Amino acid sequence: MSLDKPYKNIPGTTIFDAEQSRKGYYLNQFCMSLMSADNRNRFKADERAYLNEWAMTEDQKQAVIDRDLNRCLALGGNIYFLAKIGATDGLSFQQMAGSMTGMTEQEYREMMLAGGRKPVPKNN
Amino acid sequence: MSLDKPYKNIPGTTIFDAEQSRKGYYLNQFCMSLMSADNRNRFKADERAYLNEWAMTEDQKQAVIDRDLNRCLALGGNIYFLAKIGATDGLSFQQMAGSMTGMTEQEYREMMLAGGRKPVPKNN
Amino acid sequence: MAKITASVYTSHVPAIGAALDSGKAGEPYWQKVFSGYDYSKKWNKDNIPDVVFLIYNDHANAFSLSLIPTFALGTAESFPIADEGWGARPVPVVKGHPELASHIAQSLIQDDFDITIANELPVDHGLTVPMSLMFGEVDEWPCYVIPLHVNVVQYPVPSGARCFAMGKAIRRAVESFDQDLNVHIWGTGGMSHQLQGARAGLINEKWDNDFLDELIAEPEKLSKKPHLEYVEEAGSEGIELVMWLMARGAMNLEKEPIVKHRFYHVPASNTAVGHLILEDGI
Amino acid sequence: MAKITASVYTSHVPAIGAALDSGKAGEPYWQKVFSGYDYSKKWNKDNIPDVVFLIYNDHANAFSLSLIPTFALGTAESFPIADEGWGARPVPVVKGHPELASHIAQSLIQDDFDITIANELPVDHGLTVPMSLMFGEVDEWPCYVIPLHVNVVQYPVPSGARCFAMGKAIRRAVESFDQDLNVHIWGTGGMSHQLQGARAGLINEKWDNDFLDELIAEPEKLSKKPHLEYVEEAGSEGIELVMWLMARGAMNLEKEPIVKHRFYHVPASNTAVGHLILEDGI
Ligand SMILES: [Fe+3]
Ligand SMILES: [Fe+3]
Numbered sequence: 061m062s063l064d065k066p067y068k069n070i071p072g073t074t075i076f077d078a079e080q081s082r083k084g085y086y087l088n089q090f091c092m093s094l095m096s097a098d099n100r101n102r103f104k105a106d107e108r109a110y111l112n113e114w115a116m117t118e119d120q121k122q123a124v125i126d127r128d129l130n131r132c133l134a135l136g137g138n139i140y141f142l143a144k145i146g147a148t149d150g151l152s153f154q155q156m157a158g159s160m161t162g163m164t165e166q167e168y169r170e171m172m173l174a175g176g177r178k179p180v181p182k183n184n
Numbered sequence: 185m186s187l188d189k190p191y192k193n194i195p196g197t198t199i200f201d202a203e204q205s206r207k208g209y210y211l212n213q214f215c216m217s218l219m220s221a222d223n224r225n226r227f228k229a230d231e232r233a234y235l236n237e238w239a240m241t242e243d244q245k246q247a248v249i250d251r252d253l254n255r256c257l258a259l260g261g262n263i264y265f266l267a268k269i270g271a272t273d274g275l276s277f278q279q280m281a282g283s284m285t286g287m288t289e290q291e292y293r294e295m296m297l298a299g300g301r302k303p304v305p306k307n308n
Numbered sequence: 309m310a311k312i313t314a315s316v317y318t319s320h321v322p323a324i325g326a327a328l329d330s331g332k333a334g335e336p337y338w339q340k341v342f343s344g345y346d347y348s349k350k351w352n353k354d355n356i357p358d359v360v361f362l363i364y365n366d367h368a369n370a371f372s373l374s375l376i377p378t379f380a381l382g383t384a385e386s387f388p389i390a391d392e393g394w395g396a397r398p399v400p401v402v403k404g405h406p407e408l409a410s411h412i413a414q415s416l417i418q419d420d421f422d423i424t425i426a427n428e429l430p431v432d433h434g435l436t437v438p439m440s441l442m443f444g445e446v447d448e449w450p451c452y453v454i455p456l457h458v459n460v461v462q463y464p465v466p467s468g469a470r471c472f473a474m475g476k477a478i479r480r481a482v483e484s485f486d487q488d489l490n491v492h493i494w495g496t497g498g499m500s501h502q503l504q505g506a507r508a509g510l511i512n513e514k515w516d517n518d519f520l521d522e523l524i525a526e527p528e529k530l531s532k533k534p535h536l537e538y539v540e541e542a543g544s545e546g547i548e549l550v551m552w553l554m555a556r557g558a559m560n561l562e563k564e565p566i567v568k569h570r571f572y573h574v575p576a577s578n579t580a581v582g583h584l585i586l587e588d589g590i
Numbered sequence: 591m592a593k594i595t596a597s598v599y600t601s602h603v604p605a606i607g608a609a610l611d612s613g614k615a616g617e618p619y620w621q622k623v624f625s626g627y628d629y630s631k632k633w634n635k636d637n638i639p640d641v642v643f644l645i646y647n648d649h650a651n652a653f654s655l656s657l658i659p660t661f662a663l664g665t666a667e668s669f670p671i672a673d674e675g676w677g678a679r680p681v682p683v684v685k686g687h688p689e690l691a692s693h694i695a696q697s698l699i700q701d702d703f704d705i706t707i708a709n710e711l712p713v714d715h716g717l718t719v720p721m722s723l724m725f726g727e728v729d730e731w732p733c734y735v736i737p738l739h740v741n742v743v744q745y746p747v748p749s750g751a752r753c754f755a756m757g758k759a760i761r762r763a764v765e766s767f768d769q770d771l772n773v774h775i776w777g778t779g780g781m782s783h784q785l786q787g788a789r790a791g792l793i794n795e796k797w798d799n800d801f802l803d804e805l806i807a808e809p810e811k812l813s814k815k816p817h818l819e820y821v822e823e824a825g826s827e828g829i830e831l832v833m834w835l836m837a838r839g840a841m842n843l844e845k846e847p848i849v850k851h852r853f854y855h856v857p858a859s860n861t862a863v864g865h866l867i868l869e870d871g872i
Contacts, residue, residue: 066818067745072789073826077745078383078410078425085427085655092654095675130787139786139827140650140743147675153604154859157790168791172857176782176793179823190536191463196507197544201463202665202692202707209373209709216372219393254505263504263545264368264461271393277322278577281508292509296575300500300511303541377659378704417746420755422660422704425744462707464699473702 076138084136087124090114091141100148129160200262208260211248214238215265224272253284310408310482310489314355315555315565316348317523317584318441320364320496322433323577325397328440344571344583345441351568351585352442352450357492359405359452361412361478361558363551364434364496365460367392370426376462377424379474381416382431382455383409390430399436405452408485412454415481421474431455438496441583460497460548465535471550472531475557482558495555497548499572500541501579510543511580517572519549520582524567527556545579556586563589592690592764592771596637597837597847598630599805599866600723602646602778604715605859607679610722626853626865627723633850633867634724634732639774641687641734643694643760643840645833646716646778647742649674652708658744659706661756663698664713664737665691672712681718687734690767694736697763703756713737720778723865742779742830747817753832754813757839764840777837779830781854782823783861792825793862799854801831802864806849809838827861838868845871 067075074080081088090111093099103110111121123131124145132142139156146156158168171177191199198204205212214235217223227234235245247255248269256266263280270280282292295301327338369390371377387402413425435455443450459465466474475493482491499519502510519542522530531553538547559565565586573581609620651672653659669684695707717737725732741747748756757775764773781798784790801824804812813835820829841847847868856862 067821070789070822070826072787073784073821074787075745075821075826076743078414081655081744082383082406082410088650088655092650095651095673100675133786138650138743141654144650144675152608152859153785157785157860160787161790162788171791172793172860175795175856176860176862177784177789177791179792179794179797191539194507194540194544196505197502197539198505199463199539199544200461202696205373205462206665206688206692212368212373216368219369219391224393257504262368262461265372268368268393276326276577277503281503281578284505285508286506295509296511296578299513299574300578300580301502301507301509303510303512303515374708374710375657375659375662376707376709377657378699378706380657414746417660417748420749420752422748422752424660424706425658426656427658428656464696466699466704467702470702470704 074133080136082136084138086115087120087132087135087137088141090116091137091144094144094148103148129156198257204260206260208262210239211244211256211259211261212265214240215261215268218268218272227272253280310485310487310491312479312482312491312493312558314492314585314587315559316442316492316494317552317555317582318438318494318496319498319576319579319581319583320434320437321576321579321581322392322437325433325437325440326394328445329397340573341576341581344573344581347569348442348583348585349444357451358489359408359454359491361454361456361491361493362435362438362496363456363458363494363554364438365548365551366457367432367434368461369432370430370457376459377457378459378466379421380424380426380429380457381409381413382426382429383413384427384429387429387431387455389436390432392432397433397436399440400446400448402431402435402449402453402455405454408489409454411485412478412481415484416474416477419477419480421477426457429455429457434496438494458551458554460550465547466550467535468531468533468550468553471554472527472557475554478554479558493555493558495552497551498542498546499549499580499582500543500546502543503545503578507543509578511574512541513574513580515541516580516582520570520572520584523552523556523584524565524586527553527561531557559586560588565589592767592769592773594761594764594773594775594840596774596867596869597841598724598774598776599834599837599864600720600776600778601780601858601861601863601865602716602719603858603861603863604674604719607715607719607722608676610727611679622855623858623863626855626863629851630724630865630867631726639733640771641690641736641773643736643738643773643775644717644720644778645738645740645776645836646720647830647833648739649714649716650743651714652712652739658741659739660741660748661703662706662708662711662739663691663695664708664711665695666709666711669711669713669737671718672714674714679715679718681722682728682730684713684717684731684735684737687736690771691736693767694760694763697766698756698759701759701762703759708739711737711739716778720776740833740836742832747829747832749817750813750815750832750835753836754809754839757836760836761840775837775840777834779833780824780828781831781862781864782825782828784825785827785860789825791860793856794823795856795862797823798862798864802852802854802866805834805838805866806847806868809835809843813839841868842870847871
């Protein structure tokens with residue numbers, strides 16, 4: 061609201077602060093519900109119906125259905141919560157992280173093996 | 185264990201610290217369960233059976249059945265938790281507090297009306 | 309800019325809520341208690357805040373022994389009324405101010421207060437009784453409320469000095485919020501009372517009134533009073549008074565406050581009722 | 591008297607647990623990671639502590655957004671293994687040390703750290719992966735564990751300086767416990783990694799190694815590094831490294847520590863793995 065938020069300007073990075081947390085509250089709590097096997101099964105059986113049980117926005121629901129994690133982040137999702145969707149789908153954390161970068165799974169894996177994404181030098 | 189606990193020496197007073205809390209953990213969590221009407225009814229229907237569902241000591245169970253709040257305090261109960269037993273019995277907080285003093289309900293009420301229990305002067 | 313302009317202090321005895329809710333407020337016993345809040349209701353009408361920052365303690369309702377936060381700040385849209393075992397009080401749901409609350413939370417954590425953020429927080433008599441006393445019986449509360457729960461149930465509880473310092477930090481936080489909001493801060497609980505053991509019913513009128521005097525005139529000094537003295541002199545539950553120091557710390561400490569109202573009465577159930585309204589000195 | 595004699599630092603990548611639990615530890619990819627802990631397992635055998643004070647962060651397993659404690663200290667008898675969505679890791683239950691943990695909790699609160707006390711705390715990979723790395727695959731953990739969860743999920747998280755100061759307070763607390771116990775303190779999480787967004791996969795090898803150098807030699811200075819630098823240089827999840835500063839603050843700061851072991855490797859899944867063992871200088 062008025063405290064400095066310099067972390068808003070880091071490219072390709074969404075900081076999960078109170079503002080994002082408020083926006084994504086039900087999206088994240090929905091993700092948390094996937095920690096129970098029962099809920100995972102109900103979600104898999106009918107994603108739309110399960111999502112409709114939560115006070116999420118239509119955008120949030122669609123982003124989940126599309127497995128568009130970047131969109132989920134923008135809409136207030138936090139990666140540790142969103143990871144429960146990946147777990148439900150049987151994905152690893154590396155597959156999830158890679159899916160947000162625009163690279164293929166193979167490309168991302170190779171980038172990591174080669175030492176990861178290089179930081180952009182500070183003063184240029 | 186070794187930090188000073190000078191509050192151990194106040195007459196007629198049990199301070200609810202980590203040690204008491206550990207001792208009374210299940211006693212207090214049992215009390216907490218009485219916040220649901222279902223549990224209150226199950227407890228009232230068969231106190232002993234309900235208490236046996238909790239990892240409480242026999243002493244703690246008996247103290248609850250006897251409604252011996254001083255004993256409950258000594259065994260790790262905290263008054264705000266124990267108040268749920270009183271609520272289940274339809275007692276007011278004044279009735280509960282009075283029951284620990286050895287006074288009758290009427291005597292305690294009159295003492296409060298007359299300004300409460302007088303503090304013992306410090307230097308004597 | 310948001311501003312804290314006044315602070316309110318009051319006991320939060322559960323029996324007061326019960327008396328109100330069961331229609332006993334007219335009985336002479338209770339009239340003596342409620343009469344102390346007649347002025348306050350009028351004062352509120354003329355000074356209605358946008359937001360009340362309400363410091364209280366939960367009494368084993370929202371928090372069991374599973375998780376015991378020292379400070380828990382409510383950042384939710386709304387806070388349901390807890391069922392404490394006697395059924396939930398028939399008062400309106402409490403509406404929060406998530407934006408200001410989150411801003412204060414951020415500022416406090418950056419100021420080295422290690423608070424817990426609470427988004428699901430049923431509020432008990434510690435919060436609703438002061439609201440009933442100050443606003444009367446209403447269909448809707450007239451302002452937003454940011455609840456701050458302080459652990460005073462399991463020892464050790466935060467010291468008076470810590471609470472006072474946190475009050476100062478709350479003032480800084482409010483003043484760095486960029487909407488124009490009039491904020492009141494309430495410290496609740498106390499005064500002397502003991503609800504347990506052979507010493508139950510303890511009331512220390514002199515100590516209580518000295519506390520009120522010092523709270524007004526020398527809060528910094530008062531904040532250094534050790535816990536043990538509260539317990540010995542004001543009873544095991546008298547320790548709740550550390551919450552008053554937090555509200556006092558959030559006032560302008562450069563100027564003497566204006567004492568708009570002062571009230572003291574014994575008894576309400578097991579407890580001495582104390583009440584103060586202070587406005588920032590100009 | 592209880593004493594902190596050594597500190598251990600390590601990343602706590604979930605994929606390491608998954609590799610162990612699915613029998614992939616022998617694959618060359620993972621061998622490179624595990625080889626960095628061969629020395630550590632031997633060192634542990636010769637230096638087995640009575641208690642590990644284990645600083646980690648929960649990753650939306652024990653704590654959702656309902657309640658977000660800044661610091662949560664586990665004082666329970668035991669801590670179950672969390673099911674993070676893939677099923678609970680097949681590792682032994684973690685046994686706590688309620689007496690020492692409660693003592694530390696009391697001391698910290700009296701030292702103005704506003705911690706939350708947790709008596710029900712399912713522990714996730716943040717805690718169990720370091721234990722698997724340090725103790726190997728065992729039927730029972732060889733010592734008691736006191737878990738301390740630090741919020742590094744929702745901003746603002748506590749500063750490096752706050753964590754460092756809390757480390758010092760933990761040392762004071764341990765030293766005032768009157769049983770003879772050998773205590774190790776572990777800081778976990780990090781090193782550079784980012785799990786989200788277009789910048790996922792960021793690794794900053796130079797920054798990480800500078801961090802290790804400074805953690806050993808100039809921790810007080812390092813503790814003043816602002817959050818923003820962690821995020822910019824070490825990725826959004828690199829912020830976990832503030833937890834290493836807490837462990838470092840609990841060492842003897844009068845003497846240079848003895849570096850028993852140092853290891854750095856990229857990658858484990860999305861993350862750079864860093865690992866240090868420091869003993870108190872004599
Ligand atoms: Fe109270
Ligand atoms: Fe982590």
